[in-house]
Amino acid sequence: MNTQRGNSAQASIGELALRLVAADTDGWTPEGVKAAGAEMGWVWKEGAHGPVLVTGRAAGDARPRPVGEYEKRYVHGESYVEIAVPLATPAPDAAAQAAAFRAAKDEVTAVLGDPSVMGSHGDMGPFYDSEPDWGAPFLRWRGRANTLELRAGKAGPELVLQPTDPAENWFWRQGVGEEHSISGFFGSNRDEANIGLGFPGGWTARSWETVTRSLGDFLGALPAEATALGVRFAMPFYGRNSRSAPLLFEVVCGDRLSIGCFVPDDVDAAALGWGTVAEHPRTAAVFADDDPKWRVDAGGPGEPKGRALAEMLVATARAAGVSEPTDLIVGGEACYVDGYSLTFYGLGLPTG
Template sequence: MTEQRGGAPQHSATDETIAALAVRLRAADTGGWTADATRALIVRLGWGWSESPTVFTGRSTGDARLRPVGKYEERYVGGEAYVELAVPVRRAAPDAASQAEAFRVAKDELTATLGEASIMGVHGRLAPFLGAVQSWGSPYLRWRGERDTLELRAGPTGPELVLRPTDPAENWFVRQGNGEEHAISGFFGFRPDASNGGLTFPGGWKARSWETVTRALADFLTTLPAETSALRTPMWMPIYGRIEGKGAPILFDVDCGDRLMLACFAGEDVDASALGWGTSADHPKTGRPWPDTRHPRLRIDAGGPGEPSGQELAETIVATARAMGVVSPEDLLIGAEAGEVGAYRVTFYGLGLSMA
């Protein structure tokens, strides 16, 4: 096959399905991602090579991009010249609901062909090598391999498939576990599966101020319904609090599928309405997770993708916890139940809170 340096690709991929493309990428010989091997990879895929990061694919969803090793990547690689090949696979309107739907459709197609992803998660503010994340949400799914990993992630115009060497991005993630506040954002879930053999996990960090907790919760809640919708992975998170003389009772419930719902178990001694809480009458859709209108008494329906005001919700949660007698951020605890999300074991790194 004659090597191309641009223009029309040799392989017309305009109408290639996402699943077919994924199968081709997983089967590709990346040769260690050296400069010569990556050039040969692009040619074997039938695409047009250029000296820029752009790879001419002929796909209607846009050309692919290579990410070369630079100053943000070099300390995490072991001879690779590139750390990813990203291929846009669907276009969607920029609103959160449209982007989440496009991601979900791509996820369903890939899962039907490849099986359940090895890893699922949300980047939060920080993607590997300080990569950009999308304002509506930053979900990802990974089909992990020993040498190379295929990822579905939220891209600038819609979901994209990313083929990358496995080690560099995982090395980057592990090294973020330095204990500094906000060192890791988002959450990370893995299946106890052979594909995750040798997977290494970073250490977490602990919030040391209520301001830190507020920012972390705001980031988490703002995009959560878009991300759970995109991943087709509903979540339930009880939050407990250590209170002097009362042990560690449950304070809040967070329920999120296609909508974000919050509930509070504060007593009558707390002026909950002044803090932003309503009732089932104010938020009738909360009857889905909590059909008993009297328990829990206090509720908020924060809305679907793109609708939650994460900052307001975070301020409400923190103010209510303190009004209920929680003295320190170290006394606010995520229920261990939240760590089991379907087939995945999830760590909520970005919240900086301990598990109950």
């Protein structure tokens, strides 16, 4: 047992991922979860806030999550819904957290291949969990019985072994159409592992205040989440008026967030807060010097002022003749990112 614990404590993130995928939880029974921990060389211990598996790893002990009040509606005989293993404890700032997540992603991908699911939990994770302020990216290697998830934990990235059905059942049943009923974004690729994967219905923003909140949350976290996931977003937004639906904004985000504005000439963009390439020189690497004329460089991980950016975009859209939230449309091109088909549930905006 001590030898196993030593090996587990020293295992790389990639090795840990392989061992978790191979673990047998016997249907997530109490005995099965304890036995799976023992096979990893971990010691079961009852803690003040529930059971822990003492791993000997520097980032901390693993946490089996028993079925409780918020989980019981979504299980079918499982007694536990996950084993979460901390991987690192970086500094709390967004840049450090995103970098640690990306490093873990690279190690897991090297041994398991590309994840079948990619996304962000937004401000509400499975079973109504709150999420870190800097962002909530996640990746999943989906299996028929069990799924391995890399997620942003409260203190740093975590590898989470979970039964596939409960978390997906929870997600599916959030599609009730109420504002903010689903947050974040969710994407899947063409991996055969995704056969049978269900997608809930979304919700529609009914007021400009709702759009401001949802767009602010999204933009504020986007550079950190894009950096963590290792992807680049290119998102056109169209504004439907009484005559047509022209391009209004282009949101581009890799390790920095840049937003271009194609506002009509009769709108005072400068008064609304937009600048030119002279004021935002970093945008020259994203947009041509004068196309669009108006733009903003919102910064890297942790730097965007999400609420202020959203207020500027909403004010600009309304000044350009967009009268209702349902007339601000996310271009369909935005939904294809690095081989994944994405749904931006948390925005509450139509896609077209």
